[in-house]
Amino acid sequence: MSGSWAIRGVRPLGGEPADLFIDNGELVDEEPAGAEVIDAAGLIALPGLVDLHTHLREPGREDAETVETGTAAAALGGFTAVHAMANTDPVADVAGVVEQVWRLGQDAGHCDVHPVGAVTVGLRGEHLAELGAMADSAARVRIFSDDGHCVHDPLLMRRALEYVRAFDGVIAQHAQDPRLTDGAQMNEGEQSARLGLAGWPAVAEEAVIARDCLLAAHVGGRVHFCHVSTAGSVELIRWAKGKGWNVTAEVTPHHLFLTDDVVSTYDPVFKVNPPLRTAEDVAALRAAVLDGTIDAIATDHAPHALEDKETEWAAAAFGMTGLETALPVVVAALLETGALDDAQLWPLVADRMSSRPAAIGRLSGHGQPLLPGAPANLVLVDPAATWTVDPARGASRGRNTPFAGRTLPARIVATFLRGRPTALDGKVA
Amino acid sequence: MNRHLLSAADLSRDDALLVLDTAEEMAQVADRPIKKLPTLRGRTVVNLFFEDSTRTRTSFELAAKRLSADVINFSAKGSSVSKGESLKDTALTLEAMGADAVVVRHWASGAPHRLAHWIRGSVLNAGDGTHEHPTQALLDAFTMRQRLGRLEGLNVGIVGDVLHSRVARSNVLLLHTLGADVTVVAPPTLLPVGVDAWPCAVSFDLDGVLPKCDVVMMLRVQRERMHGGFFPTTREYSRRYGLDARRLAMLPDDAIVMHPGPMNRGVEIAAEVADGVRSTIVEQVANGVSVRMAVLYLLLGGDLSAGSEDVA
Numbered sequence A: 001m002s003g004s005w006a007i008r009g010v011r012p013l014g015g016e017p018a019d020l021f022i023d024n025g026e027l028v029d030e031e032p033a034g035a036e037v038i039d040a041a042g043l044i045a046l047p048g049l050v051d052l053h054t055h056l057r058e059p060g061r062e063d064a065e066t067v068e069t070g071t072a073a074a075a076l077g078g079f080t081a082v083h084a085m086a087n088t089d090p091v092a093d094v095a096g097v098v099e100q101v102w103r104l105g106q107d108a109g110h111c112d113v114h115p116v117g118a119v120t121v122g123l124r125g126e127h128l129a130e131l132g133a134m135a136d137s138a139a140r141v142r143i144f145s146d147d148g149h150c151v152h153d154p155l156l157m158r159r160a161l162e163y164v165r166a167f168d169g170v171i172a173q174h175a176q177d178p179r180l181t182d183g184a185q186m187n188e189g190e191q192s193a194r195l196g197l198a199g200w201p202a203v204a205e206e207a208v209i210a211r212d213c214l215l216a217a218h219v220g221g222r223v224h225f226c227h228v229s230t231a232g233s234v235e236l237i238r239w240a241k242g243k244g245w246n247v248t249a250e251v252t253p254h255h256l257f258l259t260d261d262v263v264s265t266y267d268p269v270f271k272v273n274p275p276l277r278t279a280e281d282v283a284a285l286r287a288a289v290l291d292g293t294i295d296a297i298a299t300d301h302a303p304h305a306l307e308d309k310e311t312e313w314a315a316a317a318f319g320m321t322g323l324e325t326a327l328p329v330v331v332a333a334l335l336e337t338g339a340l341d342d343a344q345l346w347p348l349v350a351d352r353m354s355s356r357p358a359a360i361g362r363l364s365g366h367g368q369p370l371l372p373g374a375p376a377n378l379v380l381v382d383p384a385a386t387w388t389v390d391p392a393r394g395a396s397r398g399r400n401t402p403f404a405g406r407t408l409p410a411r412i413v414a415t416f417l418r419g420r421p422t423a424l425d426g427k428v429a
Numbered sequence B: 001m002n003r004h005l006l007s008a009a010d011l012s013r014d015d016a017l018l019v020l021d022t023a024e025e026m027a028q029v030a031d032r033p034i035k036k037l038p039t040l041r042g043r044t045v046v047n048l049f050f051e052d053s054t055r056t057r058t059s060f061e062l063a064a065k066r067l068s069a070d071v072i073n074f075s076a077k078g079s080s081v082s083k084g085e086s087l088k089d090t091a092l093t094l095e096a097m098g099a100d101a102v103v104v105r106h107w108a109s110g111a112p113h114r115l116a117h118w119i120r121g122s123v124l125n126a127g128d129g130t131h132e133h134p135t136q137a138l139l140d141a142f143t144m145r146q147r148l149g150r151l152e153g154l155n156v157g158i159v160g161d162v163l164h165s166r167v168a169r170s171n172v173l174l175l176h177t178l179g180a181d182v183t184v185v186a187p188p189t190l191l192p193v194g195v196d197a198w199p200c201a202v203s204f205d206l207d208g209v210l211p212k213c214d215v216v217m218m219l220r221v222q223r224e225r226m227h228g229g230f231f232p233t234t235r236e237y238s239r240r241y242g243l244d245a246r247r248l249a250m251l252p253d254d255a256i257v258m259h260p261g262p263m264n265r266g267v268e269i270a271a272e273v274a275d276g277v278r279s280t281i282v283e284q285v286a287n288g289v290s291v292r293m294a295v296l297y298l299l300l301g302g303d304l305s306a307g308s309e310d311v312a
């Protein structure tokens, strides 16, 4: 059923051309008889991308996205696994809901869907959800997050970090002090002063990150920071890692590429939480990706219905789509640093977008080196192609991409999930 | 001039002076027995108010009517609850009606920018959230020039809730364009982070600034700020940043006192100061109509020579 494939002349991680063979869902060392041949000369092979932070909106907001449409977008973007955030309706705070999402993912079949469990009941930040039940469920939840909300109560955060040690879980923190960001609309700085929009100060993220690094160290727990957006956060994480603490972090493609200058049009397509920051922050985030202070690039794919974005800035929903543009935007951002040659770029992309996120999510079947015996989860990329982002042409229901009209490098040619193509030539397979 | 007036930053020095000169000619119309010009006959001006402001709305309405435009008042109050869609839907309606100009007052910063994105007519920002209020700045500049004879080199103190003030933002930009030296004065909690990038000086000390002011502009302190923890008590605010008779005496002899209204007498301005001879508060209202006539006239395709002909 998964078929056999011979991918000829492909450059694994941008290295020397080689042939990759797939049989029975795995990479094999000899060409299987009757294999379907793909001429992959000039293409790059990477392990299938793994997203730590995806909003699939189902159950509850199927008008914005479904597991079916969101995972189709993931496949087109080169992802073979996504972590579905818990802020659905009902909230994924019990075993029943995470199992439902997990099964919807299995049924859709475009990529593996690993549900994230809520840390607290209803994301309300008051009582721990049944984390153990979610961990033991068919969905085998390992990442827990109240994303969209910060686990703000320090005692509750401490307990969560302690509790999930029993099943090797991690708390993925949406670091945002709620009091410091009451009504916040954009990064607090020169632009917010000029535009008259309530500011979201960097310190509101950094203060929580500092606290949670200390808490994780104190209880020996594992903390992961969602969508890190400021230079100060990078410094804190670098410091905590230097101490040997169990801290990981992700950054989004949009925070690596855009600054708050774009807000001056008041177009809510640029409204996101945490907000777009300054050029100095972008430079620090890029450097942190290069040196490994930031472990992973995660999309925070947040599709919204049109009417939630075609409004006044203050009335609009926070969030941007990201699955279908993630890899090209990351390539563009990393190339802009001028710090990488081709031989360095692709191994770095594979590490930050596949291997390390898979390790953080404890996914053994993803992010593996492209060697015989590994599950055939991989993506083929044309590094020479450029393409122009057209929001209407994506598989996601969300049209709220901040990259509309931009020409980006690197095109996803094919995605394989355990040997089966889930995307081929820009179409869902 | 640009097609829209969304921000005081849209105006070059020449644009701004053209508006002020045109407004002077418009002011003469108000002194005539028939206060009407045929200039905008057949054109439609829509007043679109998502926030209550009888003063600003009537000022624009009078301005448009004196230019013989057809005026439609759209009041969309309560839309902050039914948020969102209403602005775009309203825009499409106005577009279908063929509005030549839309004067918009909105509770959300940037709403006029969005509107300008959706409609073909001119959009005139009549105050958006905590962003800008460019015609207020124009009428303030007009009033200063009328009283003091110049703008270049004037020292202007803008005092109060700068953080939330659209009047302050527009005034800082416009007065800078026109060559005045502006100092914003406020408790640090009522100045935005990032104010250092503004083309003005910043001070926390009103008493230190007053002696060199040609103009002191007092901003309204909104009631919700009084309870928002921005300062300990209203009494302390008045003591440190209110303009009373003692402080009035610190101003140079010919300095003037402005307030965009509505005032909180006894909070940011003492009653005797508001009603004193240095106060321009009543003139500001009258000048508002002339300035808005000038802006409507210029945005809707007038030029100075045609203007002179019409007005003369």
Ligand SMILES: [Zn+2]
Binding pocket: A147, A148, A149, A174, A226, A227, A273, A274
């Ligand atoms: Zn988040």
